[in-house]
Amino acid sequence: QAQELVGMLNTARIPADVEVVVAPSQVHAATVKASLRADVRVSGQDVWKQGNGAFTGETSAEMLKDLGAEYTLVGHSERREKGESNEIVAKKAAYALEKGLAVIACIGESKETREANETVAYITEQLDAYAAEIKDWTNVVIAYEPIWAIGTGLTASPEQAQDVHASIRAWLKEKVSPEAAEKTRVIYGGSVGAKNAPELSQKEDIDGFLVGGASLKPDFLQIINAQNPTENVGGAVNVAINGFGRIGRLVLRAAAKNPLINIVAINDPFISTTYMEYMLEYDTVHGKFDGALSHDEQHIFVNDKPIRVFNEMNPSNIKWGEEQVQYVVESTGAFTTLEKASTHLKNGVEKVVISAPSSDAPMFVMGVNHELYEKNMHVVSNASCTTNCLAPLAKVVNDKFGIKEGLMTTVHAVTATQKTVDGPSKKDWRGGRGACFNIIPSSTGAAKAVGKVIPSLNGKLTGMSFRVPTADVSVVDLTARLVNPASYDEIKAAIKSASENEMKGILGYTEKAVVSSDFIGDSHSSIFDAEAGIALT
Numbered sequence: 028q029a030q031e032l033v034g035m036l037n038t039a040r041i042p043a044d045v046e047v048v049v050a051p052s053q054v055h056a057a058t059v060k061a062s063l064r065a066d067v068r069v070s071g072q073d074v075w076k077q078g079n080g081a082f083t084g085e086t087s088a089e090m091l092k093d094l095g096a097e098y099t100l101v102g103h104s105e106r107r108e109k110g111e112s113n114e115i116v117a118k119k120a121a122y123a124l125e126k127g128l129a130v131i132a133c134i135g136e137s138k139e140t141r142e143a144n145e146t147v148a149y150i151t152e153q154l155d156a157y158a159a160e161i162k163d164w165t166n167v168v169i170a171y172e173p174i175w176a177i178g179t180g181l182t183a184s185p186e187q188a189q190d191v192h193a194s195i196r197a198w199l200k201e202k203v204s205p206e207a208a209e210k211t212r213v214i215y216g217g218s219v220g221a222k223n224a225p226e227l228s229q230k231e232d233i234d235g236f237l238v239g240g241a242s243l244k245p246d247f248l249q250i251i252n253a254q255n256p257t258e259n260v261g262g263a264v265n266v267a268i269n270g271f272g273r274i275g276r277l278v279l280r281a282a283a284k285n286p287l288i289n290i291v292a293i294n295d296p297f298i299s300t301t302y303m304e305y306m307l308e309y310d311t312v313h314g315k316f317d318g319a320l321s322h323d324e325q326h327i328f329v330n331d332k333p334i335r336v337f338n339e340m341n342p343s344n345i346k347w348g349e350e351q352v353q354y355v356v357e358s359t360g361a362f363t364t365l366e367k368a369s370t371h372l373k374n375g376v377e378k379v380v381i382s383a384p385s386s387d388a389p390m391f392v393m394g395v396n397h398e399l400y401e402k403n404m405h406v407v408s409n410a411s412c413t414t415n416c417l418a419p420l421a422k423v424v425n426d427k428f429g430i431k432e433g434l435m436t437t438v439h440a441v442t443a444t445q446k447t448v449d450g451p452s453k454k455d456w457r458g459g460r461g462a463c464f465n466i467i468p469s470s471t472g473a474a475k476a477v478g479k480v481i482p483s484l485n486g487k488l489t490g491m492s493f494r495v496p497t498a499d500v501s502v503v504d505l506t507a508r509l510v511n512p513a514s515y516d517e518i519k520a521a522i523k524s525a526s527e528n529e530m531k532g533i534l535g536y537t538e539k540a541v542v543s544s545d546f547i548g549d550s551h552s553s554i555f556d557a558e559a560g561i562a563l564t
Contacts, residue, residue: 029051029052029055029058029059030058030062032049033059033062033063034286035247035248036049036063036064036067037062037063037064037286037287038263038286038287039248039251040248040251040252041066041067041251042251042252042254045235045251045252045254046068046235047066047067047068047251048067048068048069048070048097048098048131049063049067049068049069049070050069050070050071050072050098050100051069051072052072053071053072053086056069056071056094056096057094060094060095060096064285064286064287065532068096068097068098069094069095069096069097069098070096070097070098070099070100070131071086071091071096071098071099071100071128072099072100072103073085073086073099073100073101073103073106073119074086074087074088074091074099074100074101074119074122074123074128075087075088075119075122076115076118076119076122077122078122088122088123088125088126088127088128089126091123091128092126092127092128096128097128097129098128098129098130098131098168099123099128099129099130099131100130100131100133100170101116101119101120101123101130101131101132101133102116102119102120102132102133102134102153103133103172104133104135104172104174107133107135113152113153113155113156113157114156114159116132116133116153116156116157117156117157117159117160117161118160120132120157120160120161120167121160121161124161124163124166124167128166129166129167129168130166130167130168131168131169131170131214131237132157132167132168132169132170133170133171133172133216133237134150134153134154134169134170134171134172134195135150135171135172135173135174135216136149136150136173136174136175137174137175138174138175138181141173141175146191147191147194150171150191150194150195151194151198154169154195154198154202155202158202158203164199164203164204164207164211165210167211168211168212168213168214168235169195169211169212169213169214170213170214170215170216170237171188171191171192171195171213171214171215171216171217172216172217172237173187173188173191173216173217176217176218181218182217182218182223183217183218185223185226185227185230185233188215188217188227188230188233189230189231189232189233192213192215192230192232192233193231193232195213195232196208196213196232199211212234212235213232213233213234214233214234214235214236214237215227215233215235215236215237216236216237216238216239219236219237219238219250220246220250221246221249221250224236224249224250224253225253225254227253228253228254229254236250236253238250263286263287263288263289264287264288264289264353264354265289265291265350265351265352265353265354266282266288266289266290266291266352266353266354266355266356267290267291267292267293267294267345267347267350267352267354267355267356267376268290268292268293268294268355268356268358269293269294269295269342269345269355269356269357269358269359269362269371270294270295270357270358270359270360270361271293271294271295271298271303271306272295272358272359272360272443273442273443274356274358274382275293275295275356275358276306276307276310277313278290278356278358278382279293279307279329280307280310280313280316281550283316283318283329283330289332290329290334291334291335291350291351291352292334292335292336292337292345292347292350292352293327293334293335293336293337294336294337294338294339294342294345295336295337295338296338296339296340297338298338299338300322300323300324300325300326300327300336301322303322303327303336304320304321304322304327307320307327307329308320311498312498312499312547313547313548318330319331335349335350341370342362342367342370342371342374343370343373343374345371345374346374347371347374347375347376348374348375351375352374352375352376353376353377353378354376354377354378354379354380355371355376355378355379355380356380356382357371357379357380357381357382358382358383360383362381363381363383363384363385363386363388363408364385364386364387364388365385365387365388365406368381368385368388368406369405369406372405372406377405378405378406378407379405379406379407380407380408380409381406381407381408381409382409383408383409383411384408384410384411384414384472384476385408388406388407388408389404389406389407389408390407390408390409390410390476390479390480391407391408391409391410391480392409392410392414392415392418392419392480392552393415393533393552394418394419394422394529394530394533394534394552395418395419395422395480395481396480396481410476410480411472411473411476412501413437413439413471413473413492413501413503414473414476414477414480415552415553416437416473416501416503416552416553417435417437417473417474417477417503417505417553418476418477418480418481418553419525419530419533419534419552419553420503420505420522420534420553420555421433421477421481421484421488421505421507422481423521423522423525423530423534424505424507424509424518424521424522425481425483425484427513427518427521428509428510428511428512428513428517428518428521429509429510429511430484430487430488430507430508430509430510431487431507431508431509431510432487432488432507432508433474433484433487433488433489433505433506433507433508434488434489434490434505434506434507435471435473435474435488435489435490435491435503435504435505435506436490436491436492436493436503436504436506437471437473437490437491437492437493437501437502437503437504438492438493438495438501438502438504439469439471439492439493439494439495439501440494440495440497440498440499440500440501440543441462441463441494441495441496441497441498442494444458445458445462445467445494446458446459446460446461446462447461447462447463448461448463449461455469455470457469458494462494462496463496464496465494465496466493466494466495466496467493467494467495468491468492468493469491469492469493469494470491470492471490471491471492473490473492473503474488474489474490475488475489497543499543499544499547500543500544500546500547501543502543502556503553506563512564514562515560515561515562518560518562519555519557519560522534522536522555522557523536523555523557526555532550532551533551533552533553534551534552534553534554534555535549535551535553535554535555536554536555536557537554537555537556537557537558538557538558539558540558541556
């Protein structure tokens with residue numbers, strides 16, 4: 028059952044402004060974490076009030092962190108029914124927060140309390156206990172559970188739920204702070220289903236739902252999309268790859284691990300299906316493909332899923348429509364303008380993503396300017412690898428301290444366009460020298476490209492590149508003059524904070540003694556090496 032639920036979530040449509048957190052049993056937690064899509068968080072169902080070794084059978088915050096969990100529930104109605112006091116629940120919450128977990132702090136009342144008209148007084152006692160232990164409410168979510176309306180056939184009306192949530196909000200404003208009242212999410216956990224979720228979600232003080240038991244069915248997908256009801260609550264996007272070179276193959280390898288991306292077609296005029304299978308199976312840098320591969324004359328099969336193969340030189344001749352392609356990854360390096368890349372759109376394709384800089388297509392770097400994307404943009408550029416490395420770091424530093432000017436130097440691993448031994452290169456004579464034996468100075472447009480995705484830095488950055496004989500991983504060295512002077516420790520703290528919050532998963536942070544090969548396979552766009560940086564003044 029756990030895997031069925033994971034499969035449902037992995038192919039679900041989850042709005043960008045909705046956070047989904049699942050709390051599997053301890054027995055299933057590791058399996059769920061390993062197979063769940065990256066944008067769904069994992070929570071513990073409960074946590075103990077102190078560290079490892081405290082109580083046999085209890086789960087500590089440290090254990091949950093080791094698992095990769097980001098949340099834990101505390102004070103759930105079923106735990107309180109076992110006799111856990113408000114004080115114990117609050118201590119659990121405080122310890123979990125101290126160890127870096129976010130906490131879903133449950134409160135709620137019984138039928139008897141509700142009928143005695145003592146709901147607000149009862150939950151206030153529970154909230155007061157939390158307040159006695161919790162000093163920072165930034166990572167706290169309050170979950171109101173009307174216990175009398177869970178599995179009893181009784182239902183709290185949206186108005187009843189809103190009244191209690193409003194009282195919780197008022198308590199936060201009075202006992203914690205106006206800021207906490209504004210920012211703390213208060214979610215509802217009383218028999219939520221597909222029918223009542225849309226109305227509940229419109230209430231001013233109901234920020235989400237705590238759903239369990241019988242609701243963990245396809246109904247759950249409707250609940251996730253309650254604020255924007257739609258029949259299209261699930262399904263992976265169908266993607267095609269044009270150009271099965273270095274980028275195209277790595278796109279397929281990455282997509283094979285992502286249940287939300289369904290590669291349905293590949294076009295490459297120079298590669299047969301036999302050779303395509305071989306090129307995918309073996310990789311000098313990333314090793315042997317982890318999965319089953321086979322082929323016939325018109326397909327390669329990845330983990331038994333067929334992928335149609337075309338061999339067209341001209342994109343306008345590719346019959347993407349036969350495979351219901353929605354998105355095309357344009358990774359040939361040949362069709363990087365709006366006009367050329369738009370050729371794919373004539374075949375029923377909705378969107379094209381160019382895997383290189385473009386002279387005229389809108390350019391986006393995740394974590395930097397992706398929020399400026401508009402639905403009417405059908406062809407976009409994902410910029411260069413160097414821009415994806417530099418821009419997140421430059422954004423954090425510029426937003427926090429301001430950048431007057433900066434010089435970027437990238438030490439870049441070899442690329443497919445370089446020569447293994449000395450050969451002709453009319454435009455760049457040095458670029459024709461043997462890649463395996465030289466440090467080769469080169470130009471780069473990455474610094475200028477940052478000005479396109481961060482307009483406030485336009486004209487303030489310049490840079491150059493050195494190509495070096497390593498197979499993978501490049502480094503960017505950014506030297507910048509700041510508008511607002513800061514110590515190196517302050518700069519590190521700002522970058523670390525961004526890596527754990529708004530740029531989590533995009534910008535990484537490390538203080539370990541690492542070298543380039545340690546980052547092979549890392550999914551971050553950029554990782555800041557705190558121990559390698561220095562302050563000039």
